[in-house]
Amino acid sequence: MSVSFVLRAGERGYSRLVSTGVNATYVAGHPDGVITRHSSFNFHEYQSGIAGFGSIRVFGDEVFSPGGTGYNMHPHHNFIICAFVLGGALTHVNTLGKVDELLAGDYYVFSAGAGGKHAELNIGQEDARIIYLWVLPNQLLAPPSYLRGRFDAKANADRFACLVGNEPGALPVGQTLKVTRLVTGRNGTPVYRPSPARGVYAFVIEGEARIADTVLGQRDSMALTGEDRIEIAARSGTDLLLVETAL
Amino acid sequence: MKKYLCLGCGFSYDEARGLPEHGIAPGTAWVDIPDDWVCPDCGTPKSGFEMVEIPYWSRT
Numbered sequence: 405m406s407v408s409f410v411l412r413a414g415e416r417g418y419s420r421l422v423s424t425g426v427n428a429t430y431v432a433g434h435p436d437g438v439i440t441r442h443s444s445f446n447f448h449e450y451q452s453g454i455a456g457f458g459s460i461r462v463f464g465d466e467v468f469s470p471g472g473t474g475y476n477m478h479p480h481h482n483f484i485i486c487a488f489v490l491g492g493a494l495t496h497v498n499t500l501g502k503v504d505e506l507l508a509g510d511y512y513v514f515s516a517g518a519g520g521k522h523a524e525l526n527i528g529q530e531d532a533r534i535i536y537l538w539v540l541p542n543q544l545l546a547p548p549s550y551l552r553g554r555f556d557a558k559a560n561a562d563r564f565a566c567l568v569g570n571e572p573g574a575l576p577v578g579q580t581l582k583v584t585r586l587v588t589g590r591n592g593t594p595v596y597r598p599s600p601a602r603g604v605y606a607f608v609i610e611g612e613a614r615i616a617d618t619v620l621g622q623r624d625s626m627a628l629t630g631e632d633r634i635e636i637a638a639r640s641g642t643d644l645l646l647v648e649t650a651l
Numbered sequence: 652m653k654k655y656l657c658l659g660c661g662f663s664y665d666e667a668r669g670l671p672e673h674g675i676a677p678g679t680a681w682v683d684i685p686d687d688w689v690c691p692d693c694g695t696p697k698s699g700f701e702m703v704e705i706p707y708w709s710r711t
């Protein structure tokens with residue numbers, strides 16, 4: 405049992421980006437658009453935290469205010485960018501020619517590869533709540549790609565649902581990366597079994613879970629290495645994301 | 652010859668290739684790029700790049 409780190413919700417980096425001033429062109433929405441971003445890893449102006457874990461470089465817990473707020477079209481290369489919509493509606497536009505609307509449970513994998521742009525917008529009437537995960541690719545400048553999937557919490561209650569990775573029904577990324585979601589309808593201690601020599605980053609979206617004698621509340625997270633089984637004692641009503649990465 | 656990746660957007664710099672379109676000749680070492688240089692795509696400072704050992708994509 406090896407715990408790399410425990411990161412409490414309040415210890416994460418925090419940025420509040422408004423749609424006026426220096427970020428007027430980057431941040432969409434006007435005049436009162438606001439993005440809040442809690443970063444688990446070192447990112448932009450948040451430069452004092454944990455640099456990353458395995459191939460993970462960004463884990464952003466973000467909220468876009470209504471009325472067109474989000475990120476205007478901007479460029480990326482290389483990173484594999486995943487978005488998991490927790491609430492509200494996200495409109496995603498990319499230079500592969502895709503315009504997509506994602507609701508709670510929907511998610512995408514946008515591999516920027518040799519280059520692509522995207523915009524992320526909340527044109528709905530309520531806050532859009534999204535988790536953004538950025539992962540280093542195992543090859544640089546690959547052809548860009550976009551895939552989208554849907555997580556059905558009811559159909560997947562009390563089981564580990566693989567959202568991204570090499571499993572039936574999951575979005576493939578062609579490298580060592582697995583994103584799994586667990587939503588519980590009862591108290592229990594399911595056991596997650598990572599592949600050998602992987603690291604697991606566990607993030608509690610809602611509820612409470614005890615992992616490796618550490619109690620994680622809402623938005624708390626931890627990273628584990630060298631495990632072949634991870635017992636997750638989760639309360640009913642817990643929503644948990646597990647990101648399994650090469651180390 | 653090393654490669655560096657911008658943590659703000661994923662832009663990659665390859666010492667072997669340089670960035671001729673941005674005035675950096677092929678073969679320019681990372682240490683020889685000025686400290687006030689920023690990512691041409693997103694403006695992230697040089698200090699926000701990470702050295703990576705990732706091969707280029709190949710059709711296999």
Ligand SMILES: [Zn+2]
Nearest residue numbers: 657660690693
């Ligand atoms: Zn950049």
